[in-house]
Structures are given as C-alpha cells and as structure tokens.
Amino acid sequence: MTDTPEAPQRIDLGAEYESSGVAEVLRELDEELIGLAPVKQRIRETAALLLVDRARRALGLSQETPTLHMSFTGNPGTGKTTVARKMAGLLYRLGYVRKGHLVSVTRDDLVGQYIGHTAPKTKEVLKKAMGGVLFIDEAYYLYKPDNERDYGQEAIEILLQVMENNRDDLVVIMAGYADRMDRFFSANPGFRSRIAHHIEFPDYSEEELGRIAGTMLGDQGYRLDEGGRAALEEYIDLRRTQPHFANARSIRNALDRARLRQANRLFEAGGVVDADALSTISEADIRPSRVFRGGLDADRAAPEAAE
Numbered sequence: 204m205t206d207t208p209e210a211p212q213r214i215d216l217g218a219e220y221e222s223s224g225v226a227e228v229l230r231e232l233d234e235e236l237i238g239l240a241p242v243k244q245r246i247r248e249t250a251a252l253l254l255v256d257r258a259r260r261a262l263g264l265s266q267e268t269p270t271l272h273m274s275f276t277g278n279p280g281t282g283k284t285t286v287a288r289k290m291a292g293l294l295y296r297l298g299y300v301r302k303g304h305l306v307s308v309t310r311d312d313l314v315g316q317y318i319g320h321t322a323p324k325t326k327e328v329l330k331k332a333m334g335g336v337l338f339i340d341e342a343y344y345l346y347k348p349d350n351e352r353d354y355g356q357e358a359i360e361i362l363l364q365v366m367e368n369n370r371d372d373l374v375v376i377m378a379g380y381a382d383r384m385d386r387f388f389s390a391n392p393g394f395r396s397r398i399a400h401h402i403e404f405p406d407y408s409e410e411e412l413g414r415i416a417g418t419m420l421g422d423q424g425y426r427l428d429e430g431g432r433a434a435l436e437e438y439i440d441l442r443r444t445q446p447h448f449a450n451a452r453s454i455r456n457a458l459d460r461a462r463l464r465q466a467n468r469l470f471e472a473g474g475v476v477d478a479d480a481l482s483t484i485s486e487a488d489i490r491p492s493r494v495f496r497g498g499l500d501a502d503r504a505a506p507e508a509a510e
C-alpha cells in the first residue's frame with residue numbers, strides 16, 4: 204500500500220496510551236493485584252512494545268503482526284489467570300484481537316477420549332477463543348511422552364497450526380509450573396518458537412498474602428477484628444508449608460470457610476445482630492480450621508479443601 208492522504212506523519216504516544224485505554228488497564232492491574240512487581244513490570248513493557256508496534260504500522264514502518272503468544276509460569280494461585288484476563292483487555296484495546304475475551308481450558312477441554320473426538324473438540328474451543336485469548340492451564344498435560352498414540356498429540360498439532368496461521372486474531376497463553384513447562388517446550392520446540400513472551404509469576408510472601416486477604420474481605424464488605432487478624436496471620440504461616448498450597452487461591456478458600464463459620468456462629472448465638480457483627484470475622488471463625496490441627500491431609504475428604 205502506498206501512503207493514503209490520511210496516513211499520519213507522527214503519533215503522540217502519550218495520547219495514544221491514554222486514549223486507547225491501555226493506561227486504564229495498567230492502572231487496574233496495579234490496583235487490583237497485590238504484589239507481583241516483576242509481572243506488572245513485564246506487562247508494562249509488553250504494552251509499550253505493542254503501542255510502539257501499532258504506531259510503527261500506522262506510519263507504514265512495518266506490516267508484520269508481532270508474535271503475541273505467551274507463557275505464564277508459576278505455582279497455582281499466583282494470579283496467572285487474572286493477569287491473562289487483563290492481557291486480553293490490553294490486546295483488545297490496542298486492536299490486536301477483535302473481542303478481547305478469555306477462554307480458559309485444560310487438556311480435558313481439548314482432547315477427546317476416543318479416536319476422532321479430539322480434532323472437533325479442539326476446533327470447537329479454538330472457534331470460541333477466536334478474537335480473544337486462549338488460556339491453556341497446565342498446558343504440558345497435552346503431551347504424554349510415554350504414550351505415542353496419545354490423542355493430545357492431535358490437539359498439539361492443531362494448536363501449532365492455528366498459532367501460526369491465525370496470529371492476527373488469536374493469542375494463546377500457556378500456563379503452568381515453570382519446570383514442567385520448560386520440559387514441555389524442550390520436547391515440543393514448535394511451541395517454544397511460537398511463544399515470544401515468557402512471564403514468571405513468583406509466590407506471594409506472607410505479608411502479601413495477608414494484604415490479599417484484607418482486600419478480598421474488604422471487597423465483600425467484611426473485616427477482621429484484632430484476634431481474627433492474628434489468627435489469620437498464623438493460619439497463613441502454617442498453610443504455606445502444607446501440601447496443596449495454592450497462594451492467593453488458598454486464601455480465598457480459607458476466607459470462604461471463615462465466612463461460613465461466622466454465619467454459623469452468629470446463627471447459633473441467636474438474638475439480634477448489628478452491621479458490625481455481621482461484617483466482622485473473628486478468631487473463632489479461623490481457629491477451627493484443620494490447618495491448625497496437623498494440616499490439610501486431615502482435610503482431603505472435604506470438598507472445600509480441594510485446591
């Protein structure tokens with residue numbers, strides 16, 4: 204294409220940053236997510252790259268669609284899905300995807316049980332994800348090296364093809380534990396070469412988990428009293444060292460159970476309650492947790508402990 208009369212000569216990146224809505228998404232990311240400083244930094248850098256790429260294309264300096272597929276590695280509950288959703292919003296605001304929604308899947312959503320079932324299943328998911336972001340959690344389960352007839356291979360081949368051919372309308376984010384993802388990429392170099400951005404999600408510190416708990420409760424209109432706060436701190440300290448710990452997700456689950464206990468405590472006490480009582484989580488709502496009694500192994504049978 205030659206220059207059209209409307210082709211701009213220069214672009215105000217600062218104005219683009221605000222008017223595209225990118226600034227707003229980054230602000231939300233900062234405000235809604237506690238900690239994650241290195242992740243936020245990487246997202247800001249990626250946003251800058253995309254903004255500049257868009258400006259370059261607008262000025263006719265390049266025509267290529269950049270490779271946008273990503274990998275998010277880190278332990279469970281470190282915010283990968285939440286950040287992926289923000290990333291979908293960024294890509295949409297910058298015009299890299301048409302709709303900006305996120306479709307989150309695991310192996311079972313892509314791979315069938317019987318011969319001939321996998322391709323239609325994978326294609327159906329891809330159809331739903333087109334125009335947005337396909338988030339594949341624990342992506343390495345697609346690849347089972349001990350079984351060469353595994354149907355996962357079929358899904359892998361379709362994904363690789365679509366990641367190459369539909370780069371301008373679908374962004375794939377593969378997520379999971381760093382070490383397993385690394386082995387997966389070594390065994391499937393096609394993915395490694397198609398993924399341009401690798402972002403690592405660190406575990407939260409105890410202090411961050413405490414702040415996450417405070418925000419989660421605040422969002423639901425609850426607060427901790429002094430005893431509740433101290434008990435929760437102890438809870439976090441213990442819970443982190445026990446099996447199946449899933450960072451912020453474990454905190455969310457613990458708070459759900461605390462609210463349940465609070466409701467039962469109030470109900471069993473009977474009588475009249477005021478707003479303060481209805482919104483306060485106390486020590487008595489946290490201490491009965493099995494975490495204080497030798498850990499979650501005792502908890503395995505309880506469905507709410509499934510993390």
Ligand SMILES: Nc1ncnc2c1ncn2[C@@H]1O[C@H](COP(=O)(O)OP(=O)(O)OP(=O)(O)O)[C@@H](O)[C@H]1O
Pocket residue numbers: 235236237238239278279280281282283284285286340378415418449451452455
């Ligand atoms: N930094 C944070 N601040 C506040 N809440 C958070 C933060 N990180 C995660 N959460 C909350 O924790 C829960 C789990 O987060 P999310 O699903 O994004 O993690 P994940 O890494 O994708 O986990 P998994 O891989 O196990 O699905 C969500 O409810 C999310 O809102």
